Amino acid sequence: MKPVPLILLTGFEPFGGDNINPSWEAVKHLDGELICRHRIKAIRLPCVFHESLAVLTEAIDRHEPVLVLCVGQAGGRSELTLERIGINIDDARIADNRGNQPIDTPVNASAPAAYFSTLPIKAMVKSLREAGIPASISNSAGTFVCNHVLFGLLHQLADISECRAGFLHIPFAPEQVISHPGNPSMALETVIHGLRLMLATAATTATDIHESAGVTH
Amino acid sequence: MKPVPLILLTGFEPFGGDNINPSWEAVKHLDGELICRHRIKAIRLPCVFHESLAVLTEAIDRHEPVLVLCVGQAGGRSELTLERIGINIDDARIADNRGNQPIDTPVNASAPAAYFSTLPIKAMVKSLREAGIPASISNSAGTFVCNHVLFGLLHQLADISECRAGFLHIPFAPEQVISHPGNPSMALETVIHGLRLMLATAATTATDIHESAGVTH
Amino acid sequence: MKPVPLILLTGFEPFGGDNINPSWEAVKHLDGELICRHRIKAIRLPCVFHESLAVLTEAIDRHEPVLVLCVGQAGGRSELTLERIGINIDDARIADNRGNQPIDTPVNASAPAAYFSTLPIKAMVKSLREAGIPASISNSAGTFVCNHVLFGLLHQLADISECRAGFLHIPFAPEQVISHPGNPSMALETVIHGLRLMLATAATTATDIHESAGVTH
Amino acid sequence: MKPVPLILLTGFEPFGGDNINPSWEAVKHLDGELICRHRIKAIRLPCVFHESLAVLTEAIDRHEPVLVLCVGQAGGRSELTLERIGINIDDARIADNRGNQPIDTPVNASAPAAYFSTLPIKAMVKSLREAGIPASISNSAGTFVCNHVLFGLLHQLADISECRAGFLHIPFAPEQVISHPGNPSMALETVIHGLRLMLATAATTATDIHESAGVTH
Numbered sequence: 001m002k003p004v005p006l007i008l009l010t011g012f013e014p015f016g017g018d019n020i021n022p023s024w025e026a027v028k029h030l031d032g033e034l035i036c037r038h039r040i041k042a043i044r045l046p047c048v049f050h051e052s053l054a055v056l057t058e059a060i061d062r063h064e065p066v067l068v069l070c071v072g073q074a075g076g077r078s079e080l081t082l083e084r085i086g087i088n089i090d091d092a093r094i095a096d097n098r099g100n101q102p103i104d105t106p107v108n109a110s111a112p113a114a115y116f117s118t119l120p121i122k123a124m125v126k127s128l129r130e131a132g133i134p135a136s137i138s139n140s141a142g143t144f145v146c147n148h149v150l151f152g153l154l155h156q157l158a159d160i161s162e163c164r165a166g167f168l169h170i171p172f173a174p175e176q177v178i179s180h181p182g183n184p185s186m187a188l189e190t191v192i193h194g195l196r197l198m199l200a201t202a203a204t205t206a207t208d209i210h211e212s213a214g215v216t217h
Numbered sequence: 218m219k220p221v222p223l224i225l226l227t228g229f230e231p232f233g234g235d236n237i238n239p240s241w242e243a244v245k246h247l248d249g250e251l252i253c254r255h256r257i258k259a260i261r262l263p264c265v266f267h268e269s270l271a272v273l274t275e276a277i278d279r280h281e282p283v284l285v286l287c288v289g290q291a292g293g294r295s296e297l298t299l300e301r302i303g304i305n306i307d308d309a310r311i312a313d314n315r316g317n318q319p320i321d322t323p324v325n326a327s328a329p330a331a332y333f334s335t336l337p338i339k340a341m342v343k344s345l346r347e348a349g350i351p352a353s354i355s356n357s358a359g360t361f362v363c364n365h366v367l368f369g370l371l372h373q374l375a376d377i378s379e380c381r382a383g384f385l386h387i388p389f390a391p392e393q394v395i396s397h398p399g400n401p402s403m404a405l406e407t408v409i410h411g412l413r414l415m416l417a418t419a420a421t422t423a424t425d426i427h428e429s430a431g432v433t434h
Numbered sequence: 435m436k437p438v439p440l441i442l443l444t445g446f447e448p449f450g451g452d453n454i455n456p457s458w459e460a461v462k463h464l465d466g467e468l469i470c471r472h473r474i475k476a477i478r479l480p481c482v483f484h485e486s487l488a489v490l491t492e493a494i495d496r497h498e499p500v501l502v503l504c505v506g507q508a509g510g511r512s513e514l515t516l517e518r519i520g521i522n523i524d525d526a527r528i529a530d531n532r533g534n535q536p537i538d539t540p541v542n543a544s545a546p547a548a549y550f551s552t553l554p555i556k557a558m559v560k561s562l563r564e565a566g567i568p569a570s571i572s573n574s575a576g577t578f579v580c581n582h583v584l585f586g587l588l589h590q591l592a593d594i595s596e597c598r599a600g601f602l603h604i605p606f607a608p609e610q611v612i613s614h615p616g617n618p619s620m621a622l623e624t625v626i627h628g629l630r631l632m633l634a635t636a637a638t639t640a641t642d643i644h645e646s647a648g649v650t651h
Numbered sequence: 652m653k654p655v656p657l658i659l660l661t662g663f664e665p666f667g668g669d670n671i672n673p674s675w676e677a678v679k680h681l682d683g684e685l686i687c688r689h690r691i692k693a694i695r696l697p698c699v700f701h702e703s704l705a706v707l708t709e710a711i712d713r714h715e716p717v718l719v720l721c722v723g724q725a726g727g728r729s730e731l732t733l734e735r736i737g738i739n740i741d742d743a744r745i746a747d748n749r750g751n752q753p754i755d756t757p758v759n760a761s762a763p764a765a766y767f768s769t770l771p772i773k774a775m776v777k778s779l780r781e782a783g784i785p786a787s788i789s790n791s792a793g794t795f796v797c798n799h800v801l802f803g804l805l806h807q808l809a810d811i812s813e814c815r816a817g818f819l820h821i822p823f824a825p826e827q828v829i830s831h832p833g834n835p836s837m838a839l840e841t842v843i844h845g846l847r848l849m850l851a852t853a854a855t856t857a858t859d860i861h862e863s864a865g866v867t868h
Contacts, residue, residue: 085740089767093865113765143865184402185401304548320645321644330546434576621841
């Protein structure tokens with residue numbers, strides 16, 4: 001009997017003074033679920049440069065997933081945004097949860113400048129929009145721990161074609177914007193619904209669709 | 218036996234090319250509910266200058282509410298916003314649902330320039346924020362049918378101290394921003410939860426709290 | 435020989451921690467200029483509730499202007515915005531320059547709820563746009579000293595039909611947004627150019643044009 | 652006698668329905684100027700995939716610059732933004748000026764995923780801010796012709812260490828936002844002043860400064 005293929009889903013611990021991180025609040029709800037005959041394994045990453053990647057690498061080695069989706073908070077964005085690319089740079093505006101604040105240092109000095117996500121991001125955005133969930137492609141995951149994890153993840157998997165991987169940024173949860181006034185938010189239920197749709201699409205889409213989602217700048 | 222006091226809650230029909238208006242979608246869920254010993258009566262207003270007020274006036278005359286909260290869609294806003302003031306002007310950027318597009322004409326030529334909402338708006342915002350729902354005071358309801366209804370409502374009730382009234386603007390629903398990309402949205406569940414909290418606060422607060430919620434411009 | 439009619443133009447002193455206030459930087463450049471046979475008198479108002487109005491009233495009494503345009507800074511706006519209405523409320527988010535922070539108190543307890551600007555604001559916006567200067571109508575001057583001055587000014591002149599008056603909000607100057615990152619700005623030269631155009635239009639336009647400039651909310 | 656080293660400065664022709672492109676309006680003013688003993692050569696690029704790069708390559712071959720700064724319009728941004736990275740993808744939301752609309756195709760199928768700008772972008776941003784000009788680092792040049800040119804430029808120069816290169820995005824000109832209402836703008840004079848400062852800094856800075864300018868997402 002073939003084992004059930006596994007999807008590794010990660011969220012982050014809170015950072016930057018917030019009490020919660022909506023990425024982990026959403027992700028943990030899906031732990032153990034079966035989506036399109038794939039089992040979800042949810043884990044929480046520390047919001048710390050390098051340590052986050054160590055935890056992620058250990059989980060990949062242990063669970064041998066066929067798909068990895070890392071999820072992080074993008075305060076200020078109003079949509080679910082699937083990242084197109086991870087870049088080989090750490091440039092921290094604030095300190096991480098261990099006090100590290102690297103400036104213009106590579107994530108990995110012996111790695112290329114960037115990797116493109118290997119998820120069918122256009123098809124995933126389409127499935128979200130068809131369900132009435134605001135979504136788009138993002139062309140920058142920033143230069144903090146989220147991009148660090150995305151780049152490190154794609155570098156690690158660069159030669160393992162069996163496992164596809166990428167990153168999703170989500171808005172603040174409504175309760176967070178009480179102390180971040182003026183920012184958009186998204187209900188946890190919407191994020192969880194979106195995660196199920198995206199993972200179903202990713203699990204069943206071998207080749208991404210050919211549809212424009214570019215920006216002029 | 219004293220009759221149960223009534224709260225009149227209104228939403229609008231869709232306008233401006235949208236298929237739904239989240240104000241009516243939310244409001245209709247509360248029809249018939251009992252909140253702090255007040256019965257909710259929900260009605261839908263046409264998005265038409267003057268006709269909207271005629272429907273509202275007829276409902277006030279029939280139901281003799283102690284509280285009126287009109288709700289409208291404010292595409293682009295990210296919070297529940299309670300309006301502070303209605304002003305005596307119609308200046309329509311787009312036509313209403315009957316093709317009317319008044320420009321710089323008073324709502325009522327024999328009425329004053331403006332009326333302040335008589336709801337405890339600061340207490341209502343506070344109760345929302347304490348529940349983790351993004352909310353703030355707005356100092357302009359615009360110059361379209363929403364402001365028209367707010368001004369007409371307050372003018373009609375100006376001499377009836379027993380009935381307090383005001384206006385709430387709500388964000389787009391998530392599904393609407395698929396065709397209004399880049400705009401913030403709010404889940405229907407969050408809006409409905411917020412409505413219950415606001416009405417409970419309004420029903421039980423005689424005098425508004427003394428708390429700054431101003432803006433420099 | 436008839437005396438030259440006078441236009442009173444006011445700007446504000448800095449507030450809220452800024453070193454400059456672009457309203458005074460722009461306004462002072464026009465002091466003494468002749469625009470369409472009107473002499474400009476520029477004065478600086480303190481950013482203080484009531485004291486600002488005392489200074490303004492004194493200047494109106496002394497100079498007997500035919501036109502008054504008060505100018506203030508609206509950090510975060512990207513255009514020149516002509517205010518449509520002043521409302522009878524002080525609700526200060528921050529303290530003024532003398533430490534006053536009124537909350538929900540009327541500017542004048544014996545005055546009406548609001549006054550509309552008596553300037554030809556639609557014609558003024560049109561003249562700006564035709565010259566390539568970003569401009570629009572605003573329906574709220576906020577609840578701080580700017581609105582306080584606008585309301586007090588219009589109340590004082592309510593029975594003096596010979597003098598028309600209103601308020602203009604301007605964006606941050608470019609140098610200010612270094613410490614207010616992410617905000618739009620406008621070059622001082624553009625503001626000064628705009629002021630000349632607006633004053634020329636106001637001085638020569640008896641009746642405002644009939645053109646929509648409304649907002650749905 | 653040593654020849655004067657040359658800085659190649661490029662702007663774009665208008666696109667997307669606009670009558671002007673502020674990048675060319677600004678850049679052409681500096682043609683022939685001497686900045687820190689470097690001569691400026693300004694050329695205009697077509698807003699066309701590949702054709703833009705052909706024109707740029709021809710100019711580099713002819714003029715043998717020591718520095719190349721390509722400038723493009725980023726409608727909606729409020730600051731001068733120096734791009735950190737160019738990525739190997741064309742994904743056009745709109746057609747270019749020849750009707751090409753590539754979707755998810757590489758700029759160059761045999762090139763790496765991305766290149767980092769070789770300009771001292773942190774030092775350049777610092778010199779702008781010290782002069783009161785709004786500026787920041789951007790981590791995405793989009794997926795249209797601007798990014799196409801940046802990526803192609805950096806790929807071409809990847810093995811030529813003597814020539815440093817990068818890309819600057821600038822806001823709309825004020826006159827453009829009349830037809831793009833609500834967007835920030837920047838006066839042409841401010842952009843030109845900023846270009847002189849940036850080129851002086853780039854020409855005289857061998858190693859970039861170590862200063863955080865990152866974003867969390």
